[in-house]
Amino acid sequence: MNNSNSFNRLIEELKKLPGVGQKTAQRFAFFLLKMPADDAKAIARAVIDMKDKSKFCTVCNNITEEDPCWICRDANRDRSKILVVEEPSALYTIERTGGYKGLYHVMLGAISPLDGIGPEDIKVEGLMKRVEKNGVEEVILAMDPDMAGEATTMYLTRLIKPIGINVTRIAYGIPVGSDIEYADELTLVKSLEGRRGL
Ligand SMILES: [Zn+2]
Incomplete structure (x- = not known):
């Protein structure tokens, strides 16, 4: 097959996505080829639209069409609390629970020396600027x-605690509705570490 034809070009483009190799890219391309033209074009248009309109909030790095994002703009939120997550998807999951009314900061990654990802590769500086402003009581x-x-977690704790701000972490442990006897050892150890007084 001619490598410059549109079908092969799509395969090469799809291979740029994480976890998509030659086989998966081919499967996606075949699927799109067999799809009704309108459906396939809707996918292409959604990608173009998203790239034109969506960006990262310059305050918290949430994905947004308006900057700052709707959470940072919301006057009803508790501005004394900043909840730090790795990716916007974690923010959405916590938002859906409706159980948190403070602000967020998305790191867009995590420190991983084995993968060569250091503090300078994630959004530490933006977080520190926010934390150092008056009014933040808990991270x-x-x-x-x-x-x-x-x-x-260790890195941010060492950085933020000396400023005199309360640093907490969410508890990890036994999922609600499950049995302790089925929990793995690490989960049990974490849940013991995260115990609290009654
Ligand atoms: Zn924001």
């Missing part, structure tokens, strides 16, 4: 429960 760290999340 809640909600990083993913893995090595990179742990490294980021």
